[in-house]
Amino acid sequence: MRLSVRLILALGLPGMIAACAGPMATRDSAPVEVGIIGINDFHGSLEPPRQAVNVSDGKGGVIPVPAGGAAWLASAIDSVRAGHPQSLTVSAGDMISASQLASSLYLDEPSIGVMNRIGVDFNAVGNHEFDRGQNELLRMQNGGCEKLTPKQPCAIEPFTGATFRYLSASTVKADGSTLFPATGLRTFGKGKRAVTIGVIGLTLKGTPNLVVPSGIAGLTFADEADTINAAVPKLKAQGADAIIVLIHEGGRTKGEPDPQGCTDFAGDIRPILDRLDTRVDVVVSGHTHWSYVCDYGKLNPAKPFLLTSAGVYGELVTDITLKIDPVSGRVVSKAAKNVIVQSVPYTSSRGPLANTPLFPQFQPRADIAQYVAKYVDASKAYTQRPIGKIDRAAPKNEGAEGGAGGPLGNLLADAQLGATRQAGAQIAFMNPFGIRAPLVPAADGTLTFGDIYLNQPFGNNVVTATMTGAQIKATLEEGLDDTGPKQVLAPSAGFAFAYDPARPSGDRIVSITLDGQPLGMGQTYRVTVNGFLALGGDGFSGFVGMPDAVTGPTDIDALESWIKAVPVRVVPQEVRAGVVPKA
Known part of the structure; x- marks a missing residue:
């Protein structure tokens, strides 16, 4: 027998309504999971960089793991992404410049092409993004073949620019506007289950000390904490349930290598973090080329956010899991781990370095490998001399x-x-x-x-x-x-x-x-x-x-x-x- 809601009300059976509505209410209010996939300091590392991620063996020694390379990085990100039906892929700057020759010869156009294919959503501007000047950086975003440096753009193929969005909240032009947008928003789910991630991206205030002055003429670099704190309420007003900061500044840990650890964490980023709005949930950092995962609340109980860095050259990917209450609009849990992008063995200055079965070995993603090979082959006349x-x-x-x-x-x-x-x-x-x-x-x-x-x-x-x-x-x-x-x-x-x-x-x-x-x-x-x-x-x-x-x-x-x-x-x-x- 079926009873309509109207009949139930007429019969005065509210308990039956509760019994019917309970499962739906629970489903609507259950936390929504969103994955944040973080990288930083890629530096145009199209090929495996012949470097290792050093991990403690727990016995006072170190296990070096050969890692990196764009095609292997793509596979690692795909693997992490497969564990998150809803995810956002972000970078904390220095995606380009100080790059391998196969990328640098072609003005880092292939590195942008790789990140387009990987599916990056947002990249904070780092100091190295300014190495060829702000106009060339704008070309990285917008595409085109205008010659702004001594090198010839579009030498291999037309360049259409980044499909992801550069963010530069603290990089201010003479008219007071920012060089790129300060923030971005991304919504996942629908209706009552929809949650929105707000992203703030910026570089370090000390960028003028790290680049040629002519490349940043007319730009100023604002205080990092002040910039972030000014952006948080604006994002909240736009409906952000979680706040992610991508900052090209970082720190270092001490002791045995530990990409998952935060031992004796120190660095120029700490005074910035200690001043941040408590509504920040995650800080994805870079610049120091160091890997770490920090529950920052253990360092400063007033600032209970996650702090991460994925090292350098695409050797690691940070897998961050957020669970967001769609009713209250806040993050109820967060966790992170660094995934080693184990790729291929190589011969280091200390001898041969083999793969290890202690960590997964990724296979190169075919489309990225083919794309990179085009640029590597074109550069061989230079590299093999x-x-x-x-x-x-x-x-x-x-x-x-x-x-x-x-x-x-x-x-x-x-x-x-x-x-x-x-x-x-x-x-x-x-x-x-x-x-x-x-x-x-x-x-x-x-x-x-x-x-x-x-x-x-x-x-x-x-x-x-x-x-x-x-x-x-x-x-x-x-x-x-x-x-x-x-x-x-x-x-x-x-x-x-x-x-x-x-x-x-x-x-x-x-x-x-x-x-x-x-x-x-x-x-x-x-x-x-x-x-x-x-x-x-x-x-x-x-x-x-x-x-x-x-x-x-x-x-x-x-x-x-x-x-x-x-x-x-x-x-x-x-x-x-x-x-x-x-x-």
Whole structure:
């Protein structure tokens, strides 16, 4: 027997209505799950970058896992996406520039093409997005073949621009508007089950210290926390149930490598996070090339959001799960994990690196692999050209040692000194954070142009100018002070310095010598650095405005010339910058 609702009411049977309505009400009010798939700092890594994600083995050692490559990244994102019927794919900046040659030669058009095919929804503008200037960045969004740089656009095929949306909430033009939209919204579900995700995207305030000034002329970069806090109520007013921040700023953890951990988290992003509106739910970060997953509420109970970073070069993907109450319009639970994009084995500077069964190995997605191959094949004339030989592999310092150049930093400083002797250069310095990859020669020691390009992808000209000994000391101190991450400049042959990290900030240099003699504080010297440092990059303000400046060749041309100048270039192994031994 069927009873209509009207008859039930007439008979006075409200309990029967409750019994009928209960399951529907429960279904309507149950949390709605949305996946957020996060990446950052892709840097045009079309091919596997020949780097590993280091994971603790739980026994005091490290398991290196070969990872990365656009086609493998696509498969990993597809795998994560398969676990979320409703998802949003986001990037926290530096998607392009400082890229592999197959992307850089073609103005990073193929990297945009890869991300279009992967299905990215939003990308925050990072500092490297401005490397070729704001007009070229606008072309990345809008497409077209207008020639805005020395390189020819659309060299392989027409370029239609990004199908995803760049966001630049803190990048402000002279008229007060932002270069790209500040925020975005995405709604999932229908009716009472609909939930809306609000996204804020921005770069770090310090971007002007990291790019060529002409590329950002007329732009200002606002305070990160103020920008985010101003955007949150606007998104809430537009119906956002969850707030996701994509910020190109980050931090680092300490201890054994742990892409899922947050041990002793520190960095320039922390003061920003501690000021954020409590309605922020997730912060996807980048810039430091470090991987972590932080329940930030454990660091600051007043700020109970998730903080994540997927490292660099597409080696990881962050899988974030949000459960949202559609009735109250708030996030009721959130969780995240980093997925290693295990790809193919390779030979590192320390020898062969095989796959491990401890983590899934992804297969390359066929359409992405085919698309990338078109650009890789076109670039082979550049990448496969032999340029000389070195006597051994030159590893890139990683992890806790990443702030020191080591033998590879010494080699690069020597190359820049050698290229600028005619300008009177006596000393050269290389910034370790500007070293992008190890130099791994073939079995006979041969390096190709592709090998050195991976190491120096910026195309910076080197600059030689005059500094006093006191100015040199003060500039070296900047790399050792308590502002930002520590970075020990790698010096050229004949120059050495020792420092004591226990001494007060600004007074940590203990000794400096040139050719075995103490550096004269009042004496002048001719010093060579790359153009990035000459503009104050990485916070080294002491190089800005050096007098009698002479611009030399590009850093990569200097390295090629140095290696090919002798039959086999010896990688210098001596310690030129070191900590004073404890008594």
